[in-house]
Amino acid sequence: MRRILDPQGNLVDGAQPRLSLARTVEGLRWMMLSRAFDARATALQRQGRLGTYSPVKGQEASVVGSSLALDPATDWIAPSYRELPALVRHGHSLERIVAGYMGKVASSGIIEGVNVLPNQVALATQLQHASGLAWGLKLQRKPGVVMAYCGEGAASEGDFHEACNMAGVRRAPIVFVLMNNQWAISTSRELQSAGEFYRRAEGYGFKGVQVDGNDLLAVYEAAADAVERARAGNGPTLIDCVTCRLSFHNTTDDPGAYLPDGWLERAEREDPILRVQTFLAAQGLWDDGSRVAVEGEIAEQIDAAVQAASAMRTSRAADVFENVYARPPERVRRQRDELLRLAGGS
């Protein structure tokens, strides 16, 4: 398992980070934004202001480290539902994400020009879309690379296999990032598969690598290599990011019901944010002052997003029929009229 930065924040012997110090600071900021947003979103959900929310807590290095290797102008992200900082870093607006969690359908879309696919609830289905998208970019001689995310649980679905095999045959410019956070709700990684996930890639004829998913620098290195490979026309890569879910599965979940004693405590020692902060501090690039400053900026950024989202219009009856068909059947048009009558015309 490739590691560059150990849990204590020291570089492992001989390791040469590929991510510059400046960009490491940038990465840290994204990770901290993610962590802060998780806390805020959870609080808002508890107040009944947001719908079900799935935090990224613990997996920030995997999500941020991988997406830092992408060029938002040409590259694409095919998310699962737990990759918020990657989406924001790629250009998706935080306020629209919040609006989505607030159920504001009309205001939650991904704006034109931002190369992000919608979150996917049906596990692993997005991998097929991602393989097709990458293949399509290649056919059209477009420069983009697709980064597709899924959990180690989702990787048990048939769609994972079909998507990887198709991408392999087409030598599509795609990177599969497997967020191996040890849990699929209450199902442990051991019950999910008897094999190592990264080894599956060999069977599809492309490279598989396993990295310490709590190590921003290691994840970035693997992702940068993979993106380079894809851009050069050398096909897909599977990155097995071994990380930990430091929170509940989502706001409806109670991990107390299934986490073994001490698991969370042990996992917290792997915290991906702490180790980067220690590392940067050792480089003289981080101290309490910078922490307070960054935390302040982030709090403002989140406040602004929440306020903007709150100001957006709430969903109305007619939204049920928006964007279903480009050319709706007559029968559906009539149903819409009927609903508008019931809703008193909005």
Place this chain on the structure above:
Amino acid sequence: MRRILDPQGNLVDGAQPRLSLARTVEGLRWMMLSRAFDARATALQRQGRLGTYSPVKGQEASVVGSSLALDPATDWIAPSYRELPALVRHGHSLERIVAGYMGKVASSGIIEGVNVLPNQVALATQLQHASGLAWGLKLQRKPGVVMAYCGEGAASEGDFHEACNMAGVRRAPIVFVLMNNQWAISTSRELQSAGEFYRRAEGYGFKGVQVDGNDLLAVYEAAADAVERARAGNGPTLIDCVTCRLSFHNTTDDPGAYLPDGWLERAEREDPILRVQTFLAAQGLWDDGSRVAVEGEIAEQIDAAVQAASAMRTSRAADVFENVYARPPERVRRQRDELLRLAGGS
């Protein structure tokens, strides 16, 4: 790729066949029965006496060599649709198989006590059933091992992945035999996957091996090892049998439309039957006399099966409703009455 007997019928240096000479003769007989039956069934299909037929021609060593490692009393076969000699060797009656191709529904079932699942048209779905069956035998402390067959094309289906992963997690007593015959109808093995099939096993945490699927002795060795492993509680094995389809996909197919020039000629040099005959001849266990004798027996066996099948009753209207439900809904009962009225009561 493991090989014991080369295409010229010579043992490769230092190879020690695990299959005894006596059983090699038995294996040869099954392969010859299969080859002869293919010819006969094809002829009958052309006369309109059988439905669509899928020959085994060219793959006899893979099918027979693998099934020879099974004990019909305890072990199970989960077939695709191209494993006829394995089914017959396991106890399924040839006349019932013929009756099935004649459309004689009521007479074509697998009789009680014969541990064979029905042929499966929906590719790869049977692998899931096979994994569940093997897992169930283990849970009930029954001694059996399951041998599940699929083609290299079917192995692209999500079901292949889900079945292998489940079997790996459960350490189920199962052997996946991948009949890598280079073609899925007109789709070449290259277009099917960019990886080596046997390497997929590593990703599921069990052993994968690649054998010369045209070499009866190599296939048997791999299968015997795998069955031993499964019986000992050491879980699944994937055997990638590299072989050649020496015929059309089925009686509706025209390979002339897609086979590259010379492909068939080259493939025919790999003929699995010839090499065993040459090998046994060198051992003084095979000559024209024995060939003629065996061919005679086989012809009689097939004649008998075809005659017996021809004598079985043809399907009648009521068969449409047989074995659909153990407890049919009232509505279905009424439909049955209606059909019997239309059919004038049979």
Place this chain on the structure above:
Amino acid sequence: MAQRNIVEAIRDGLAFEMERDERVIVLGLDVGKLGGVFRATQGLLERFGPERVVDTPLAEGGIIGCSLGLAVSGLIPVAEIQFLGFTHQAFHQIGPQLGRYRFRSRGRYHAQVTIRAPFGGGVKTPEFHPDAVEAQFVQTPGIKVVCPATPHDAKGMLLEAIRDPDPVLFLEPQRLYRKGREEVPDGDYTVPFGKARVARAGFDVTMIAWSAAVEMCLQAAEDLQREGISAGVLDLRTLVPLDVDGMVAEVSRTGRAVVVHEAPLSAGFGAEVVATLQEEAFYSLDAPIRRVTAWDTPYPPASLEGWYLPTVRRVVEAARRTVAA
């Protein structure tokens, strides 16, 4: 006798049958230590152990496909699909495999498998979780499709399902899981398939529904009562087998019917109900049978489900129109 809600009734039924028949095993996502996302299998792992209560890898096709094999091996699997909307991933293993295995094997094998799946809206779940796709499974013969609406039926029909040699899709109304308790016998009892239940007697119009929609019809009937309209409610209980005679008897009495379901209108099971009634009770119908359903659009985000699902108001309006016609 004890008071139980639907989840408790199901939990009790599972425990009872696992105790009674050691061939019964439970498998699915998170059914073990967590006890299922709705806690329907809570306590089973502790009581029956990890060989009989199994957290599987995350693959619905595998859960169902392996259940078929487990059944062939001699066990009786009760598979949980976390939400009915995810049966899509296993669609090829349900109707075409479970539903046809007896037929394909000429009676040699059969798939005594029960698939439990919560479904239905109104509880603000994410996409796919509320989808009501029951009608899709009626087009693949060989499978029985049952949908209890009360705690008593939930346990009785679950025991009937597990013991039925035919595969059964057992649909659980997540909205009603903890809605209310009623008397549910502790021991053994079954509710036979194919017999609809008169949930409320009425003389002017018959409202036909199943699962959570039954409760909505009962509320509508209350409102209609105040307007002097006597509306009956028929709970179909099972879609396959369908109680054709029971439906016809009720509707022939009132001459008027309204069908209510949470699935989209087009090709929903309501169409089958209407088509069957007009075939079998044409001459006793005094007015067109109306369907009150979700629209022909995808299930929307939770903030919109109130505008998507049938409502008491829409049911009442349809009943009024039907009675006035």
Place this chain on the structure above:
Amino acid sequence: MAQRNIVEAIRDGLAFEMERDERVIVLGLDVGKLGGVFRATQGLLERFGPERVVDTPLAEGGIIGCSLGLAVSGLIPVAEIQFLGFTHQAFHQIGPQLGRYRFRSRGRYHAQVTIRAPFGGGVKTPEFHPDAVEAQFVQTPGIKVVCPATPHDAKGMLLEAIRDPDPVLFLEPQRLYRKGREEVPDGDYTVPFGKARVARAGFDVTMIAWSAAVEMCLQAAEDLQREGISAGVLDLRTLVPLDVDGMVAEVSRTGRAVVVHEAPLSAGFGAEVVATLQEEAFYSLDAPIRRVTAWDTPYPPASLEGWYLPTVRRVVEAARRTVAA
């Protein structure tokens, strides 16, 4: 104008559109060198090359799921599923993904994908090959479901499908592929969705069908003619969108209808047709609408399909009873 059968019309349509719009690509099993198991894509590989005519790995979910991604990338995929019965393997990628992608992405993306699939019985194919599961796709809004019955409609509706920004499931009647030729324009033309076709005018009863069943109804109409019964045949052409007004107009004239389809009775699309007609034309119906369909059993082996599928005889009997009622 040239004489073409349905396969030729489809082949011509594909070639025409690939010529006209270079974003159109064809993918599926054996669509390349072999030209498809029915030769519907014959010649396309030679003409448009391996980047636009692609033999995919054997995975229906991958064919459809990747088609969605290809569409997002800017291409217009025409995916072939070798037989409709194998859409089961891709079920989770069709309605829930293709059908909802525009809605899920709030209009940012859409899936301009056409899925071509042969289906229907009567030609002694193996299991799954004849399955008529069209109704299952009507319950997942967002997808259009179309089923041409003639060469002219096959080409015109195929061009309409490929150009429709919404995903379209294009069902091809394998029994009629080479049945007969008719005039099919060489160049560009489309047949709009949602307009049923009066295949034969009639005054006593209207027979409603789609795909291969239309031909059976036409034969039945001939027989009925000899008995002095004037039976009309309405070819729905598209199930989604459904031509409600067209159906109502026809049936209101005759007051009597019979619906014919190859799928099993229960929850088949015939139920939707009947339910809609009795809702919209209740007062002009003089007799119950009968359905002539396959039984509620799995599609049997070829030797039994004659006893399983609707027959001209059954259609004639149903029409007689309806007229006599």
